[in-house]
Structures are given as structure tokens and as C-alpha cells.
Amino acid sequence: MAAPEAFVGTWQLVSQTMISADGETVDARGADPVGVLMYQPDGWMSVQLMRRERRSGLSLNSLSTAMSEYLGYFGTFVVDENAQTVTHFVIGSSFPDYVNTQQLRHYQFEDDGATLILTA
Template sequence: MPESLRQRLIGAWKLVSYRETPVDGSEPFEPLGHEPQGIIMYTPDGYMSAQLSRPDRPDFASGDWFDGTTEEYTAEATSYIAYSGPFHVDEEKQTLTHSMFVSLFPNWTGQTQPRVVKLEGDTLHLSTESPITSSGKTVNSALTWRRGPPRGRSR
């Protein structure tokens, strides 16, 4: 019997690409740059966590998380995406939802968002099911992830 979609998702995945395509036909863009960093994890007990970042984030001059300048906080918040909570897979429909228990973006806290999911070997493609607003545009988001190596080993 083949593994279920849920079983195939379990584990850690490293971000390969994050691209947004405006629905108005304008040029696609990469909100976290050409080589974004990130990890998404799915646990056997039904939770997920996504952390995405620009690779070139500047340090706070003070070295204190709670003592940054307005500019530092703006740069911090616009270069990082983070949310965690339960996930659900509908095996019959082959669909995935992420429920945001916590989120860096407060508007997402408490939301459940559907994802279009496609698994090809060690590559996971996730995209928004319907357009979202990003950088002032209505876009479809597409993210590609590669399964991370088992802990303690490198690939």
C-alpha cells in the first residue's frame, strides 16, 4: 500500500524558491530574494511550522531583540515570514490546510489557509489555492521545498 500524502509530508523541508505571480499579468517577483532561506516542518502529531527569510538580514545595532530602531523592526518584519499550528490533509481530495496558531503577521493568527500541494520525490511544491495580497498586489504564491537530510547527516 503506498504511503499517504500525510505520511509523505512528515519531516523537515528546506526552502528552494519562493515566487509570487501577480494576477494582473505584471512581472513575477521573489519577495525574499533569489536565494531565500527557510524550513517547513510537519510533525507526526499533526503540527507544522514554517520559517522563511531573506539570506542577507542585517543585525540590530544594539544587539537587543527588544531595543531596535523603527527601521530595524521594519527590515526585520519585511524580511521574515513565520507561522505555526495544526495541519490537516484530506487524503481523498489530496488537499492540505495550514492553521495558524501563531504568526509573525498578526492578520494570519487564527486563520486556516488551503494549500495546493504536489510531491515529486524529495521535492514539495506548495502554492496558494486562491490569490492573496502581497507587496500591494494580488498574487498567487508558489514555493518549492526540498526534503532536508536526516539529522546528523549531510547530502
């Protein structure tokens, strides 16, 4: 178990994987993603996730391509130590369907608290 204070700080994304419907593990943002997840002591949080190898020089007409490779949202968070979950209460997001939702993640700390693993 971990107290909310254990979350406070800036976490760098190392990998983000998804499991497809057929059980295959897929790198959600490429093999070498970049991103940060920030938890503040006052209960606010923010996350920015994207593919590292994004194309540049896109026109405004290609904005949807650029945005499909990026996810950012912010809001507040609450830790449930007994359930080992952290819930993000999303206020704003690059993905409109996340706004005003609760994104629940199961958490696990490894390496004496130096590594945070979140699963949906």
C-alpha cells in the same frame, strides 16, 4: 496523491515566487531565500521563511523593516488526499492577520517524494 505521512519531516525552502497583478513572476523573499517547513507526526507544523540577504545592525526603530523580510507561523495541519491540499490551522504568527486562520495550499510531490511544491 499522498498520505499525511509523506509530509512528515523538515523541508528546506529552495524558492518562493509570487505572481503579481500584471502576471509577472516575482521572487517573494529574494533570489536566494532561506527557510524551513516542518510537519510533525502528531499533526503540528511550523514554517520560517526569510530573505537570506537581510541587513544587520538595525535599531529597534527599524524593526518593521526586519520583520517585513520574515514570516514565521505555527499550528496544526490536515491533508486532504482527494483534493490534494494541505491546510495549516494557524495558532501563532509573526504576521498577526494569519492568527486563527486556515491557510490552504495545493500540494505536489516531485522527485519520488523528495520535493514538495505548495501553491496558494
